[in-house]
Amino acid sequence: MNKNEFLAVLKNALSGLPEGDVDERLAFYAEMIDDRMEEGASESEAVAGIGSAEEIAAQVIAETPMTKLVKERIKPSRGLRAWEIALLVLGAPLWFPLLVAAGAVVLSMYVVLWSLIAALWAAELALCAFAAGGIVTAAVYFFKGHSLPGIATLGVALLAAGASVFAFYGCAAATKGIVNLTKKAARGIKTRLVRKDAAK
Amino acid sequence: MDIQLKRGLLDVCVLAAIKDGESYGYRIIKDLKPCIELSESTLYTILKRLEAAGSLTVRSDEHNGRLRKYYRITASGLRRIEDFKTEWKEVISVYDFVTREDGHE
Numbered sequence: 001m002n003k004n005e006f007l008a009v010l011k012n013a014l015s016g017l018p019e020g021d022v023d024e025r026l027a028f029y030a031e032m033i034d035d036r037m038e039e040g041a042s043e044s045e046a047v048a049g050i051g052s053a054e055e056i057a058a059q060v061i062a063e064t065p066m067t068k069l070v071k072e073r074i075k076p077s078r079g080l081r082a083w084e085i086a087l088l089v090l091g092a093p094l095w096f097p098l099l100v101a102a103g104a105v106v107l108s109m110y111v112v113l114w115s116l117i118a119a120l121w122a123a124e125l126a127l128c129a130f131a132a133g134g135i136v137t138a139a140v141y142f143f144k145g146h147s148l149p150g151i152a153t154l155g156v157a158l159l160a161a162g163a164s165v166f167a168f169y170g171c172a173a174a175t176k177g178i179v180n181l182t183k184k185a186a187r188g189i190k191t192r193l194v195r196k197d198a199a200k
Numbered sequence: 201m202d203i204q205l206k207r208g209l210l211d212v213c214v215l216a217a218i219k220d221g222e223s224y225g226y227r228i229i230k231d232l233k234p235c236i237e238l239s240e241s242t243l244y245t246i247l248k249r250l251e252a253a254g255s256l257t258v259r260s261d262e263h264n265g266r267l268r269k270y271y272r273i274t275a276s277g278l279r280r281i282e283d284f285k286t287e288w289k290e291v292i293s294v295y296d297f298v299t300r301e302d303g304h305e
Contacts, residue, residue, distance in 0.1 A: 025244065028225065031268055032240050035226035056241050
């Protein structure tokens, strides 16, 4: 590999970084190669002495803070043209509400998910209340000497109590699931961002 | 080695390499070879860090029909070397104490 090939590979591998940073780094490696050659190394020896361009790029990207990569990713690769800006401004009444609506849809989906969880917990609470109420009612029946309806009520109350224990585990598992899902979604977004930059 | 400690040591090594006059990238690597093997990428990161900290200044000059960057130590860079010396005197006395304890056990 000669000097220009090495620099081209490096430049390509570093394209996820700010342009000024890349140029400065390329100049630094070019100087190193030139100095090695001046000392008597052949061009290919000098390039080989620096190491693999891909490995250097991987190391550089690993050392670059996440925020810098994100900024570079968000930044458009060229300035916006006048008609594009005009279109963006004129189109604002159209795209802005659409953007807000899309955000609202995602948010409401999330809210619906959590209200389902809330409903589950409400049902669980209702079962508990029903069981407690049943036991009190049964006690009243027994106290008044109506033992048959008392036994029936107590049976139903105990059933509800048993069901509420099962329902509790169900609710807890569902809540945990949603929390994990939220975490996973956040992680997924982040890794996608990094992977795109590293792959470039 | 602890990464923060290693970083500090490397910084002082590079500063020591330009202590007696300005130098350039390849010469710094060669001068440091007996003490520590630096890769070009590592040196680049250290030089950037030292420049940002105001420990050295950079200028470009023509050499054999191309540009070469020369690094010169600043007063604050020299002070860092002095700080390193006094700091490590303490570290060495701690080391001596620790190893002396080993001998008694």
